Amino acid sequence: MTRYLELPLIEINKKLKNKEIKPLDLVLECFDRIDANKDLNCFITLNKEEAIKKARDLETKSVDNLLFGIPIAIKDNIVTKALRTTCASRMLDNFIPVYDAFVVEKINNNNMIIVGKLNMDEFAMGSSNQTSYYGAVLNPWNKLKVAGGSSGGAGACVSARITPFALGSDTGGSIRQPSAFNGIVGLKPTYGRVSRYGLVAFASSLDQIGPVTKNVYENAVLLNAICGFDNKDLTSVDKTQEDFTRLIGTSIEKMKIAIPNFYMSDVIDKEIRDKINEVIEILKSNDVTIDYVDIDYIEHSVPLYQIIALAEASSNLARFDGIRYGYTTDKEVSSIDELYSITRGEGFGDEVKRRIMMGSYVLSGENAHNYYEKALSIRKHISDSFNNILSSYDLIIGPTTTTLPYNIGEGQDDAVKSFLDDLLTIPVNMVGLPGMSLPVGFKDGMPIGMQLIGRKFDEVTIYKLAAFIEEKLNLDLNPIGGER
Amino acid sequence: MSNLIPTIGIEVHAELKTKEKIFSNSLNTYGEVANTKINEIDLGYPGVLPTLNKDVIDLAIKAALALNCKLNKVMHFDRKNYFYPDLPKGFQITQSRTPIGTHGYVEIEVDGAKKRIGIEDIHIEEDTCKSIHEKEVTLLDFNRAGIPLIEIVTKPVIANEKEAVLYLEKLREILLYAGISDVKIEEGSMRCDANISLKESDSDILGTKVEIKNIGSISNVASSIAYEIKRQKEVINKGKKIIAETRKFDEKNSSTVLMRVKETGNDYRYFPEPDIPYVILDEEWIDKIKKEMPVLPDKLRESYKRFGINDIAINALIQNQELNKFMNKLIELGVNPIISSNIITGDVLGYLNKHNISIEDTKLTVDKIKQLVNKLENNEISSRICKEILSDMFDTDNSVNQIIENKGLKQINDTEELKKIIVKVIKDNQDAITDYKNGLDRSVKFLMGQIMKLTKGQANPKLANELLIKELSEI
Known part of the structure; x- marks a missing residue:
């Protein structure tokens, strides 16, 4: 097997330009890697025939951008025209979309090659990829461990060097947490930075699509490609096109960074805090100011998230009724209500049903006032508190997760556990800020992620600091080794 | 024993006359081949998001202004969650907490006395798709899904069927006049529901209300209200209680029949639509709509009266918008309003009705009618000749003088x-x-x-x- 896909993007691009290799070489290598890593269970649907066809088509075109001819895998809640999109649910096991998501159009416009659709937690509900109708994804660093979630397929796929790029989605940490668990770089952009058109909605006010990559520079390159204003998404923000790589390599001296006290409290495993502290020391010795701060209500963000996200989810998932697309029960039914309840009972998994019930409950009658509206007002407080701190600091940093990846099968009986995994990532979605998980080291052979949180639409500062730390640490992040 | 007094409230759904649907760029049409004016948004496909058609807001502002409402200048949309096959997303996007207009009224004239029918609120929402029930199956036509609607809800202040009819006719006239809706009940672009309850005359507490859904014409609204008042009186006089229920009008027997008993506390789990940001109606926007607002029927009536035009002619003009525009232009040109209104609502309207066309479909022009009226006014022609000339004016480009010449109708002045x-x-x-x-x-x-x-x-x-x-x- 060739090993082109482990090379830095710029080198692959050079080889393509020199005609040393063709896009087809990359695609074939990619499918070899998919075959070799079948046990990880990263993919739900492969796009082999189309990918090969596209690679051949590209042979007549000139290599016009860095991403030209590069294989990419897409989380299976992002719709792809004529390519099955399941959301890892029995409900959409047979669903072939009739249109492309905005980001998929962008990917195609950049002549990237979509090789398949990635496994995930069912409808992105979960944080260990164990709620997938198609089974859990294994962690490439230790196959007994979870790959995280909900973008577990994206995390493991990029970590195992199956594809250099993936697109994930993040509602409460679904890009950052699996990125931390798999030792890769994942960014949740500012809410409104990337169009959600074609992302099957979980919680509309929190969802964002983001890039998942091996390193910081390539992450910025992929964000360059997928962002932009979309008049089909009213929450998309019209910003002038910028180059997110532009501050990479510039000096970090005099940067001011805040660390929320809660993020370094004993709810976080000591090994993780130790690793973050090592990074803090490096930053201090490079003339970066570090201050510890308090953020109001941050410790309540999990119940707040449960109320807001699940309320929105209960409504967003109402369209799966067995009438127009997707799963319909083949049982005899005597009424339309029975058709709904049996179809939804059979089509959705337990976690999804649990969340729909909770979401319906918090919106029901008086509860809407007692829970939902109250949660919205506290969300506003948390936002103000974050934005206030970011008015005097360049970035907020801390760990991405509270624990290291745990064993597959663990924690499935505990309905709250999966939310607690996202304790440190949820507040970022609540405020709509950009947040990244960056690998900063290992404990017992498992990767640890650091979270970098920026001001709204200031992803470029996150990339600047992340690239600095990445260079200083110079970690070998390939699970089979040999990348440094 | 006290008397039983009816209290009636009316809800009207009117489809807005926009080119495109409210949340997608599919066309807003009627009577097209089923499921041809649709896209993935109208079908509620996974991953789609709503856009917002600004024309809808324009027309809704216009409606709110025409119905004397207070505008909600910071408004949002809400999701109304329920399951039904005609509802592709499993929720309807509507306005619950911030309806675009509140505290409005429509003025009607009951036996010579003016009465204001209070408007509780007017809100924007999307239409559902159309269910066609056949023997074994129900067919769904999504052409209607996402057509913009406004719902206009009165306060419970309507006293009887006569007031209900006057209100609906007035409302219809206003919506038509301001170009807000086609208000064609037979095509479903205007739909009426009536809520009726009876209360003791010496009490302030309203009785249990019964809703009559989707009544097919204004005259049926009158019949159904009359029947329902009678029915409820009989029930109460027998010592029984009125049950909160939804009924429909049975045209054949001119009565109302039970559709379903209302379940208590229907729980729609309303919450603000997160995919559509708040809409801010600034003064500039509102002023722009105010400027576009045509003269509404009540104002028109007043000014026609001042010109001495008779009531029959006034009503005929107001009921035919194109004719009315034509008349206004004549008045602007200083043509005798009495003579011209007689001609227009007489022979001209007769011709239009006979051929079922609009004045715009004929070759009549304001200038030609002006020539004709002036000749009549100056006794250059008799009314009989006038009729004869007119009969030639509908389908030729000839001037009045040419027609006179051609037909040998020249006046004998010798x-x-x-x-x-x-x-x-x-x-x-x-x-x-x-x-x-x-x-x-x-x-x-x-x-x-x-x-x-x-x-x-x-x-x-x-x-x-x-x-x-x-x-x-x-x-």
Whole structure:
């Protein structure tokens, strides 16, 4: 097997330009890697025939951008025209979309090659990829461990060097947490930075699509490609096109960074805090100011998230009724209500049903006032508190997760556990800020992620600091080794 | 024993006359082949998001202003969650907490007295798809899914079926006039529901209300309300209780029949639509709509009255918007309003109705009608000639003078020629002359009629009249 896909993007691009290799070489290598890593269970649907066809088509075109001819895998809640999109649910096991998501159009416009659709937690509900109708994804660093979630397929796929790029989605940490668990770089952009058109909605006010990559520079390159204003998404923000790589390599001296006290409290495993502290020391010795701060209500963000996200989810998932697309029960039914309840009972998994019930409950009658509206007002407080701190600091940093990846099968009986995994990532979605998980080291052979949180639409500062730390640490992040 | 007093509230859904749907760029149409004016958004496919058609907001602002509402200048949309096959997303996007208009009214005239029917709120929402129930199956037509609607809800202040009809007719007129909706009940672009309850005359507490859904015409609204009041009175007088329920009008028996008993506390789990940001109605936007607002029927009525136009003509004008525009242009040109309104709502409207066309479909122009009216006013033509000329004006480009020329309808202004005719008329009508000598004035009119008959209406009426009187006095 060739090993082109482990090379830095710029080198692959050079080889393509020199005609040393063709896009087809990359695609074939990619499918070899998919075959070799079948046990990880990263993919739900492969796009082999189309990918090969596209690679051949590209042979007549000139290599016009860095991403030209590069294989990419897409989380299976992002719709792809004529390519099955399941959301890892029995409900959409047979669903072939009739249109492309905005980001998929962008990917195609950049002549990237979509090789398949990635496994995930069912409808992105979960944080260990164990709620997938198609089974859990294994962690490439230790196959007994979870790959995280909900973008577990994206995390493991990029970590195992199956594809250099993936697109994930993040509602409460679904890009950052699996990125931390798999030792890769994942960014949740500012809410409104990337169009959600074609992302099957979980919680509309929190969802964002983001890039998942091996390193910081390539992450910025992929964000360059997928962002932009979309008049089909009213929450998309019209910003002038910028180059997110532009501050990479510039000096970090005099940067001011805040660390929320809660993020370094004993709810976080000591090994993780130790690793973050090592990074803090490096930053201090490079003339970066570090201050510890308090953020109001941050410790309540999990119940707040449960109320807001699940309320929105209960409504967003109402369209799966067995009438127009997707799963319909083949049982005899005597009424339309029975058709709904049996179809939804059979089509959705337990976690999804649990969340729909909770979401319906918090919106029901008086509860809407007692829970939902109250949660919205506290969300506003948390936002103000974050934005206030970011008015005097360049970035907020801390760990991405509270624990290291745990064993597959663990924690499935505990309905709250999966939310607690996202304790440190949820507040970022609540405020709509950009947040990244960056690998900063290992404990017992498992990767640890650091979270970098920026001001709204200031992803470029996150990339600047992340690239600095990445260079200083110079970690070998390939699970089979040999990348440094 | 106290009396039972009806309290009625009316909800009207009106489809807005926009080119495109409210949340997608599919076309807003009626009567097209089923499921051809749809896209993935109308079907509620996974991953789609709503856009917002600004024209919808424009028309809704217009409606709110026309119905004298207070505008909610910071408004949002809400999701109303329920399951039904005609609802592709499993929720309807509507406005619950911030309806675009509140505290409005429509003024009606009941037996000469003015009454304001209070508007509780007017809100924007999307239409559902159309269910077509056949024997074994229900078919769904998504062409209607996402057509913009406004729902106009009155306060429970309507006293009887007569007021209900007056309110609906007035509302219809306003929505049509302001170009907000086609308000065609038969096509479903206007739909009416009535809520009816009875209360004791000495009590302030309203009775249990019954809703009659989707009534197919304004006259059926009257019939169903009348029936429902009678039915509820009978139930109460038997000592029984009214049950909160939804009924429908049975046209055949002119009665209402039970559809379903209302479940208590129907839980729609409303919450703000997260995919559509708040809409801010700034002064600039509102002013722009105010400027586009046409003169509404009540104002028109007043000004027509001032011009001395009769009530029948006024109503005819207001019911035909194109005709009304035409009339307004004539008034602007300073044409005699009484004569022109008579012509327009008489022979012209008769012709339009007969051929089922609009005035814009004919070759009539404001200038040509002006020429015609002026000739009539100056006695250059008689009303009979006027009719004859008019009959040629609908489908030719010829000017009034050309038509007169072509048809040989030129007026006889020659004194000698007229004298000859008058002498003949006098000779042939000796009875009338006897009457005249006996002092009967109407014989002059009769003789004038004979002159016009003989000349096919071409005699200059003023001149002929003078000459006739002169001849008669010499007898």
